[in-house]
Amino acid sequence: MKNILIVGQDALTREPLMGFLSKHEFNIRAVENRQLAASNMASEAIDLAIVDLSYGREDGLQFVRDFGAKRDLPIIIISGDFVDEADKVIGLETGARDYITMPFGLTEFRARVRAAMRQRPERDRNTIYRFDDWRVSTKRRSLRRGTDPDVKLTAGEFNLLMAFLKNPGRVLSREQLLMATRVYDQEVYYRSIDVLIVRLRRKLGQDKAPRPQYIRTERGAGYIFDSVVNIEELRTRRG
Structure with missing residues (x-):
């Protein structure tokens, strides 16, 4: 049975979710804040967290930062019907x-x-994905050029890069990239892909000529990753 942790202060939201998910073969725990969530996770393995931002926005977002990309915990955020795009x-x-x-x-x-x-x-x-002198590790979620230190990527930037590395030489539309980066509200976030593209290009050094232009714009169609990509599968020990 999978363990789900609900983090949020609103009992009117928390309790119906607990009751519903408990009926569908999930083991549910609920806490009111990030500190209690961390304590709970220290003593029990959690398979997914649900974070309610309706109350305690900053506390909830900090939980996502601490346990989402860093610890590879699947997290679903829920919020009220009015949501700020930035959130x-x-x-x-x-x-x-x-x-x-x-x-x-x-x-x-x-x-x-x-x-x-x-x-x-x-x-x-x-x-491990390699292109030119770049190396990307899916386990470490890291990007590195040669012997340089890792290039810091947000979760969105890393997911975008992975979409390109899995489809080198293929034109990807904004809709396909939206799905790959898990930005679900296409109508609101259609242009956010362009912002991620600019940031990722900068981190790959495309703003410093004559560096290779890995991510090219195909006008009216989308974007294409223009480089040979080599893939290596590694097995690592558990624990």
């Missing part, structure tokens, strides 16, 4: 797998919970 982008880029605004159907919510759990990568597998 949604921050939540997704710092490690959340999904962002859902209320009201929402419980059947759909259960499907999103299961989808978020399926996205969790295998911990004993490490895929």
Whole structure:
């Protein structure tokens, strides 16, 4: 049975979710803040966290930063029907797998919970992608050029880079890249891909001529990763 932790102060939201998910073969725990969540996770393995930003926005986002991308914990953020665009982008880029605004159907919510759990990568597998003198590790979620220090990437930037590395030489539309970076609200965040592209190009040194122009714009179609990519599968020990 999978363990789910709900983090949030609003009992009116928390209790219906606990009751519904408990009926569908999930073991549910609920806490009111980040500190209690960390304490709970120290004593019990958690497979997914649901973070309610309706109350305690900063506390909830800090939890996502601490346990999302850094510790590879699948997280779903839920919030009220009015959501600031910046909050949604921050939540997704710092490690959340999904962002859902209320009201929402419980059947759909259960499907999103299961989808978020399926996205969790295998911990004993490490895929290395190489292009020119760059190296990307999926286990460490790191980007490095030669012997230089790792280049820091947000969760959104890393997911975008992975979409390109898995499809070198292929034109990817904004819609495809939106799905790959897990930014679900296409109407609101259609242009956010362009922002991520600019940032990723900068981190790959494309703003410093005559460096290779890895990510090229195909006008009216999308973007293409213009480099040969070599892939190596590694197995790492558990524990």
